[in-house]
Amino acid sequence: MPLEQTQPVTHALGTAGPAAPPSPAPVPVPLPDHLSADPPTLLTAHGCWYPSADPTGEHVAFICDRAGVPQLWSGPARRPEAHILDGDPDPVTEVSWSPDGRWIAYTSAPGGGEHTRVLVVRPDGTGRQVLAGAEPGSSAHLGCWTRDGAALAVTVAQPSLSGAEHAGAGHLAPDADDAPSTAARTPGTAWSERGGPATLLGPPYVRAAARPLPDPGRVRGGGLAAYLVDPDGAHAPVLLYGEEGAASLRVCDTSADGRLALLRRGPRGRREALVLDTASGRTAFSLHVADGDPWIGRFSADARTLWLRSDTEREFAALLRVRLDGDGRGRDVSVAVERDTSPLDLLNLPDHGRWAVLAWNVHGATELESVRLPPTDPDADAGPVDLGPVHRAVLPHEVVTRVAPLERGGLFAALAGSRRRPGIWELDQGLLPARAGWSARDEDAVPPGRPPVRPxxxxxxxxxxxxxxxxxxxxxxxxxxxxxxxxxxxxxxxxxxxxxxxxxxxxxxxxxxxxxxxxxxxxxxxxxxxxxxxxxxxxxxxxxxxxxxxxxxxxxxxxxxxxxxxxxxxxxxxxxxxxxxxxxxxxxxxxxxxxxxxxxxxxxxxxxxxxxxxxxxxxxxxxxxxxxxxxxxxxxxxxxxxxxxxxxxxxxxxxxxxxxxxxxxxxxxxxxxxxxxxxxxxxxxxxxxxxxxxxxxxxxxxxxxxxxxxxxxx
Missing domain, CATH: 3.40.50.1820 (Alpha/Beta hydrolase fold, catalytic domain)
Known part of the structure; x- marks a missing residue:
């Protein structure tokens, strides 16, 4: 996606014309490399999760708590050695390797709190910088990379105006009860400053499509804004979308040519997918999507098909195919794969879009399969989706928490089980699993003499x-x-x-x-x-x-x-x-x-x-x-x-x-x-x-x- 070299421009929701963004554009902040840090004391019993592979599939970045806190690690796919890429004690929550292989993006929580920031680091541990969330009181969340790896989407949250700071003793609270109580606050005091269209027992949640975004200095209820940020710093951040009083916002994908962006927004139970025309800021298509994993779908290589995980008009989330016209508008929506009593938990597709990885939730356990997707034919009549062969995995653990498909075929999966610590496994094209060498062994799950219990x-x-x-x-x-x-x-x-x-x-x-x-x-x-x-x-x-x-x-x-x-x-x-x-x-x-x-x-x-x-x-x-x-x-x-x-x-x-x-x-x-x-x-x-x-x-x-x-x- 081309990046403008001028200041970013925002658009009102569903309207043409500029408006002020609800949050200031993030300013990258360089950090010292951690390479000189003392090596941590490593725990035998540990977990590894959230894998993201480089473009070759030969190296994997992941989260591991072997040093006592979830941190960013990386290692070769088929050898046991691995190393920390960020030695700071701030917990890491998400990881994403850029499609061009030059950067690894991740989200961390300074001090272990709820405000997070988005960072990038080079695979060798150098060049570490905060891309968003460096400002005091601000928060930022990870989005997708553009298909060429030139920019990373981030969501920036306006700092909370509550001003509340919580001092914890760090020990069992003393018996004295002379601390000031907050129970006497007038109910709804802060809420009256937030506004917002969401109600439960009144009218349904409606997106304020025609309301222009307010000046950031007047936003009392908080706002979320999604930017494209260049980690190399050659281009200014580009504002894709902003919303006052938003409950959630994530950029899940961009088309290969940069014309379209897939966003997930809305409160719990009212999530929706938006297809955004990035040039005009116009919403070309929207559809209700399921709660759960925020990575709701991807565009096909030619952006004429959108694959979505959605439970619209059904009890359980399914894989939907949305055929798009040249402007990103939805021509028709059809069900590609569904199950009568099991929701689709996870959906992931490589950039080429020729096959998809599906994780189904069967009463709490996972059934993992890959399906070959049909080629896009924009002139074909609407009808049933003709999928290719289905391959199902035999899993050593009960639950899959993350999948990272590879362009060359196969995938990395984060697996968790009732008697095993979380680990990362590589599955070949036939979905036969092999445990990564840096994941903990099953026998190290619990102390000796205390057998793990299967529920x-x-x-x-x-x-x-x-x-x-x-x-x-x-x-x-x-x-x-x-x-x-x-x-x-x-x-x-x-x-x-x-x-x-x-x-x-x-x-x-x-x-x-x-x-x-x-x-x-x-x-x-x-x-x-x-x-x-x-x-x-x-x-x-x-x-x-x-x-x-x-x-x-x-x-x-x-x-x-x-x-x-x-x-x-x-x-x-x-x-x-x-x-x-x-x-x-x-x-x-x-x-x-x-x-x-x-x-x-x-x-x-x-x-x-x-x-x-x-x-x-x-x-x-x-x-x-x-x-x-x-x-x-x-x-x-x-x-x-x-x-x-x-x-x-x-x-x-x-x-x-x-x-x-x-x-x-x-x-x-x-x-x-x-x-x-x-x-x-x-x-x-x-x-x-x-x-x-x-x-x-x-x-x-x-x-x-x-x-x-x-x-x-x-």
């Missing part, structure tokens, strides 16, 4: 008849006929899904003699759009009841002791944990709430603007649905709390501010309920550092063991 799938029915799924882990020394203590673990999202992947937390609990049941309550993905939407609005009360119904089910099976039940979860699962403790106060004997929301009013007032925009589509609007959100907030029923509770939070979490945990723990202590808080230093919403992750899972296991496992009197 069994469970299905149960909620009180209203909705069928729920999940995975049950039984402590290895448990007598199969004897019920024991059990922890109900609740995933985040709520659109995440419980999948059979290796969990050090679960193995810590199992080693303490605690069973784990990890269910998918309503709102989870993997079971169809209707199941995802079943918790919207007042349906969230039923999701809270699902937790109790899951506990009752494992008790009825004779697995769990009804008087030794615990509940814990992270993010939305942390919210559900707090909610379950106050809605079903006599069911659980202990709880651990991790990064959970305790009051929707203070959550919306304190979270990032783009998080708030996205959250309205799931939970409700903080003004329009204020009474519903108040009724759904655990703080509104804190007088019902009787169960000892531990809260865990990262000090730099700006998705769910630490004050959400603090106010719940403070209120619990005020009622005389045993309650403590663990605040982890240098962590955000995700806990990424090995020492903090160990501290977290041991503190959680200590708390649950104390209240659920009887100990003989001394």
């Amino acid at each position: 069994v799938p469970l299905r149960c029915r909620a009180r209203d008849g909705l069928e729920l799924g999940g995975w049950y882990y039984r402590a290895p020394d448990r007598d199969p006929g004897r019920p024991g203590p059990c922890v109900i673990h609740l995933h985040g999202g709520p659109e995440e899904q419980e999948r059979p992947v290796f969990s050090p937390l679960y193995h810590e609990l199992l080693g303490r003699g605690l069973d784990v049941f990890a269910p998918d309550v309503r709102g989870s993905s993997g079971w169809g759009r209707s199941f995802v939407d079943a918790d919207l609005g007042a349906g969230r009360f039923a999701a809270i009841d699902d937790v109790a119904d899951c506990a009752a089910h494992v008790v009825s099976l004779g697995y769990a002791d009804p008087v030794r039940l615990g509940v814990m979860g992270r993010s939305y699962g942390g919210y559900l944990t707090m909610a379950s403790l106050v809605w079903h106060p006599d069911l659980f004997r202990a709880g651990v709430a991790v990064c959970g929301m305790s009051d929707f009013a203070t959550f919306f007032a304190g979270t990032e603007p783009w998080i708030a925009q996205s959250a309205t589509a799931k939970y409700g609007h903080p003004e329009h649905d204020r009474e519903l959100l108040r009724a759904l907030s655990p703080m509104s029923r804190i007088d019902q709390l009787r169960t000892p509770v531990l809260a865990v939070h990262g000090e730099h979490d700006t998705n769910v501010p630490p004050t959400e945990s603090e106010q719940f723990i403070r209120a619990a202590r005020g009622r005389g309920v045993p309650a403590r808080q663990l605040t982890l230093r240098d962590e955000g919403h995700e806990f990424l550092r090995a020492d903090n992750r160990k501290l977290y899972r041991r503190a959680a296991a200590d708390w649950l063991e104390r209240y659920l496992v009887p100990h003989p009197a001394p």
Whole structure:
């Protein structure tokens, strides 16, 4: 794609003519090379994930936590040696090798917080620079490379205006409760400055197509803007698209000639794909797409076909073919590949577009296949897609988390399993797997003497008849006929899904003699759009009841002791944990709430603007649905709390501010309920550092063991 050598020009959404961008263009910042840094102490048990290969397929860049924190590594595909490309302690989250092989782009989180930045480095570790997100308080996210590798797309987020800084003690919170509370903030105060068209119980989400972008100095609600940035610095950044009050924005692909760009935008449950005319800023085509993996599709080599992963007008995401005219407008949409009961999880295509890699979610496990795509024929009549042969892989792990197809054929896949740490495998053109030498061995997954546990799938029915799924882990020394203590673990999202992947937390609990049941309550993905939407609005009360119904089910099976039940979860699962403790106060004997929301009013007032925009589509609007959100907030029923509770939070979490945990723990202590808080230093919403992750899972296991496992009197 040609880059202008002038200042970038932006366009209003769906209109012609210039307008001011919602965020300033990123300014690259060079960084010192890390090559002189002392070599880190390496862990035997480690994970590798998110592979991206060079154009030859002979070298792979990937994320690895062997030095204790997820960092950028690179190594030859078929030899065991590998080296760190960025020695900074900032966790890395995504990786992308440029099509011309000259640069490796990646996203990192300074200090472990939620604000991220996009960097590039040369394959030899030199030339490291921040391309976007270097400004204080700003955030940037990785997009695609142009097909020739001349520019990288990045999304820049306007700095949050909340000004909130969270000071974490880094230890269990003291018993004193004289810290200032945020619960007294006026509900909706910050939201009134954000505006935004998203409502849940009112009109549906509508993109403000004709509204011009405001002056950045007047944007109070935050904005997202997508730029093309030249890593070599020869050309100024080019603004592709901008939106005030946006919930998400990512550039997923550009056509080979640079005329068209594929964008993914919108809040959770309301995502859409946009085909953008890069010259005029006009949206040529749009279509609803599925949640989940943000890399939703790619153009064919001639840009006359767009392949999309979408669940529009269907329960499960499928592979769709969109035929485009010369201006990027959609001529017709047809289903290329679909399954009746399984969603398409991952879609990836090489630049030539002759074949695609498809990862299907089959009740939490993955089925991986490659299909040959038909050549583009713009003059052909619309009709069924005639696909070529299908090759299916025999996988050594249960779940595929990322695929990186190679131009020469074959691919690299990041695999995860219930008894193995995440690793990267190379699959040849027949999809026969071979483990990369720098991935951890399966026998190094857990300490000697503690065998990993394979979970069994469970299905149960909620009180209203909705069928729920999940995975049950039984402590290895448990007598199969004897019920024991059990922890109900609740995933985040709520659109995440419980999948059979290796969990050090679960193995810590199992080693303490605690069973784990990890269910998918309503709102989870993997079971169809209707199941995802079943918790919207007042349906969230039923999701809270699902937790109790899951506990009752494992008790009825004779697995769990009804008087030794615990509940814990992270993010939305942390919210559900707090909610379950106050809605079903006599069911659980202990709880651990991790990064959970305790009051929707203070959550919306304190979270990032783009998080708030996205959250309205799931939970409700903080003004329009204020009474519903108040009724759904655990703080509104804190007088019902009787169960000892531990809260865990990262000090730099700006998705769910630490004050959400603090106010719940403070209120619990005020009622005389045993309650403590663990605040982890240098962590955000995700806990990424090995020492903090160990501290977290041991503190959680200590708390649950104390209240659920009887100990003989001394």
